[in-house]
Amino acid sequence: MKHQYNRIQSKERNGISFPGWITALLIAGLMVTGAITGCQSPPASDSGVPGEPLQAVTLVLDWVPNTNHTGFYSAAAMGYFAEEGLEVEIIQPTHGGSADLIAAGQGEFGISYQEQVTYARTAADPLPIKAIAAIIQHNTSGFASPASKGIEHPGDFEGKTYGGWGSPVEEAMLQALMTSDGGDFSQVEMMSIGTADFFDAVENHVDFTWIYYGWDGIAAELRDYDINFILLQDYVPALNFYTPALITSEKLIDEEPELVQAFVRASARGYQFAMQQPEEAAAHLLAAVPELDEAMVVASQQYLAQQYQADAPRWGEMKLSVWEDYAHWMFQQGLLENQLDASAAFTNAYLPEAGDIK
Numbered sequence: 386m387k388h389q390y391n392r393i394q395s396k397e398r399n400g401i402s403f404p405g406w407i408t409a410l411l412i413a414g415l416m417v418t419g420a421i422t423g424c425q426s427p428p429a430s431d432s433g434v435p436g437e438p439l440q441a442v443t444l445v446l447d448w449v450p451n452t453n454h455t456g457f458y459s460a461a462a463m464g465y466f467a468e469e470g471l472e473v474e475i476i477q478p479t480h481g482g483s484a485d486l487i488a489a490g491q492g493e494f495g496i497s498y499q500e501q502v503t504y505a506r507t508a509a510d511p512l513p514i515k516a517i518a519a520i521i522q523h524n525t526s527g528f529a530s531p532a533s534k535g536i537e538h539p540g541d542f543e544g545k546t547y548g549g550w551g552s553p554v555e556e557a558m559l560q561a562l563m564t565s566d567g568g569d570f571s572q573v574e575m576m577s578i579g580t581a582d583f584f585d586a587v588e589n590h591v592d593f594t595w596i597y598y599g600w601d602g603i604a605a606e607l608r609d610y611d612i613n614f615i616l617l618q619d620y621v622p623a624l625n626f627y628t629p630a631l632i633t634s635e636k637l638i639d640e641e642p643e644l645v646q647a648f649v650r651a652s653a654r655g656y657q658f659a660m661q662q663p664e665e666a667a668a669h670l671l672a673a674v675p676e677l678d679e680a681m682v683v684a685s686q687q688y689l690a691q692q693y694q695a696d697a698p699r700w701g702e703m704k705l706s707v708w709e710d711y712a713h714w715m716f717q718q719g720l721l722e723n724q725l726d727a728s729a730a731f732t733n734a735y736l737p738e739a740g741d742i743k
Contacts, residue, residue: 455666487632516703530592548577
């Protein structure tokens with residue numbers, strides 16, 4: 386059965402990127418969210434030289450600033466970027482997605498997802514981008530619904546309406562989860578809701594949707610709003626992919642490896658700080674993006690402090706098996722034009738050694 390997508394009017398979600406691949410990216414321009422380090426000389430360090438100008442670097446977000454990104458804001462606020470001789474400006478694309486911009490040299494670093502990198506590198510005209518750090522070690526996204534709707538397992542999606550982007554990867558994930566639970570995917574109605582607010586969507590338009598627990602799940606906790614949350618990898622292990630991830634271009638890696646290492650080293654320090662001092666790290670994000678809700682940011686940060694590194698030996702480290710398994714799953718679902726060379730899609734080479742970041 387081929388699903389037809391109905392659509393509802395959507396409004397911009399304040400604070401989190403909707404999970405999943407946006408299949409058609411039209412980047413009309415960039416919204417600058419502001420330089421996040423000052424122009425003053427950096428303090429003395431192993432790499433920063435007092436009195437020398439900082440090197441301007443751009444980080445392109447995946448969507449609006451949120452707690453997935455806190456480590457970068459902490460790296461700026463704590464002077465870690467400046468100590469590496471960097472002045473980092475954070476910008477966000479007006480229509481989501483950073484892969485095209487980074488590949489085109491319109492930013493040195495970007496926030497992306499394993500699925501986006503996989504699509505980009507296996508397309509007929511591949512994009513020369515590479516993942517250089519996992520921002521969150523395990524996939525914290527899944528399908529969520531009000532508990533009152535009784536959707537406790539993927540098989541319960543039958544007869545319900547799903548709200549999402551209208552992308553093939555969503556259909557494939559839904560079908561895979563339902564098949565593993567004995568459900569019939571043809572019995573799900575699909576509706577495209579874009580970036581509509583989770584609570585408005587499930588109260589007024591659809592039965593369930595796809596969220597990051599670290600934002601909408603935490604928001605539900607703060608509201609005492611009872612939800613059922615189905616983690617993707619609980620039913621299909623290959624869906625435990627890296628989302629989000631830090632990317633750069635192969636050109637920058639080839640031409641300026643020291644810059645890549647300096648940026649990743651400072652970022653790792655920022656995320657280490659966010660793990661150890663989540664409330665202070667939340668304050669760094671709020672200072673840069675004051676329109677965010679303070680209680681929400683603090684609670685989300687406390688949750689993510691346990692998720693950034695999780696069970697990995699160091700923040701940012703990625704496994705070849707995770708890249709291979711997810712790419713193989715995508716290829717099996719007919720989502721990729723070509724097989725992914727997983728070993729070329731990512732690198733851990735620029736991460737600080739475990740124990741080097743205090």
